[in-house]
Amino acid sequence: MTLRDIVNSLDATVYLEGPGLERDVETAFASDLMSDVLTLKDTPVLVTGLCNIQTIRTCDMASLDVVVFVRNKKPTDDMLELAEENGMVVLGCQYSMFKTCGLLYQMGLKPLY
Amino acid sequence: MHQEYTVVEGDFVNAGKASSSVKKTLKQLNVNPQVVKRVVVALYEAEVNAIAHAYGGKVSVDIDSDKIRMVVADKGPGIPDIALAMQEGYSTARPEVRDMGFGAGMGLPNMQKNVDKLNVTSEVGVGTTVEMEVNFNT
Ligand SMILES: Nc1ncnc2c1ncn2[C@@H]1O[C@H](COP(=O)(O)OP(=O)(O)OP(=O)(O)O)[C@@H](O)[C@H]1O
Ligand SMILES: [Mg+2]
Numbered sequence: 001m002t003l004r005d006i007v008n009s010l011d012a013t014v015y016l017e018g019p020g021l022e023r024d025v026e027t028a029f030a031s032d033l034m035s036d037v038l039t040l041k042d043t044p045v046l047v048t049g050l051c052n053i054q055t056i057r058t059c060d061m062a063s064l065d066v067v068v069f070v071r072n073k074k075p076t077d078d079m080l081e082l083a084e085e086n087g088m089v090v091l092g093c094q095y096s097m098f099k100t101c102g103l104l105y106q107m108g109l110k111p112l113y
Numbered sequence: 114m115h116q117e118y119t120v121v122e123g124d125f126v127n128a129g130k131a132s133s134s135v136k137k138t139l140k141q142l143n144v145n146p147q148v149v150k151r152v153v154v155a156l157y158e159a160e161v162n163a164i165a166h167a168y169g170g171k172v173s174v175d176i177d178s179d180k181i182r183m184v185v186a187d188k189g190p191g192i193p194d195i196a197l198a199m200q201e202g203y204s205t206a207r208p209e210v211r212d213m214g215f216g217a218g219m220g221l222p223n224m225q226k227n228v229d230k231l232n233v234t235s236e237v238g239v240g241t242t243v244e245m246e247v248n249f250n251t
Contacts, residue, residue: 032214034214034215035214035216035217035219035220035223038154038157038158038219038220039223039226053125053126054125054214057132057133058214060129061129061133061136061150061157063150
């Protein structure tokens with residue numbers, strides 16, 4: 001599944017498209033707990049309701065380059081500037097965490113655990 | 114190569130600046146990306162701790178051809194029981210820290226998992242020093 005498919009299924013806003021949306025992705029991880037995101041060995045799509053600069057920093061440190069903010073949380077200019085420097089894809093959607101994860105799971109994105 | 118950074122108490126906006134800069138340097142040196150991730154995750158955890166639990170401090174980093182050594186030394190309340198603090202799930206984080214997505218008691222155990230050498234020393238009422246080493250060829 002490509003990032004473009006994710007954007008379509010979540011009816012998502014594309015804040016940053018990084019190197020492009022045609023790339024394939026396989027796994028996703030949903031959490032508001034950055035401590036937990038920092039323990040991941042893999043590099044899944046991050047689905048989160050935590051929308052602050054530490055979300056972007058955590059992605060940078062954990063080498064995650066796709067983040068989806070749920071429930072209409074809008075990233076600030078500072079966050080987008082840092083994300084752009086790191087070549088990240090930043091998406092946002094209006095759905096709840098539960099619905100977002102349900103839709104992504106249904107499309108075939110795999111969990112890590 | 115020697116680098117130094119200052120971290121400031123409660124300054125979550127800048128938490129991760131040191132780690133981010135170390136990441137860039139290691140990438141330029143063509144260090145294996147898996148190893149880079151281990152280094153920067155551990156350093157970021159230590160940086161966040163100095164900002165969240167102490168009154169800020171100093172990060173110093175020494176990069177050799179085969180390894181990196183990182184020291185995060187803070188002025189702060191210190192850790193009364195280091196063995197307890199190293200346990201997964203133990204946390205005294207304030208609500209502001211939890212609001213930033215931290216405070217699950219996973220940081221010190223995660224540093225332990227990511228580095229080849231970890232040494233935590235602390236004096237109550239004075240501060241805490243976290244020393245870490247990661248070998249590049251593992
Ligand atoms: N630099 C420090 N100064 C004082 N106390 C510290 C310091 N680092 C850690 N601690 C103590 O050890 C506890 C555990 O630290 P650890 O990093 O494992 O978890 P945390 O920071 O509380 O949460 P997380 O790292 O998951 O965000 C902290 O809650 C705090 O009580
Ligand atoms: Mg911590």
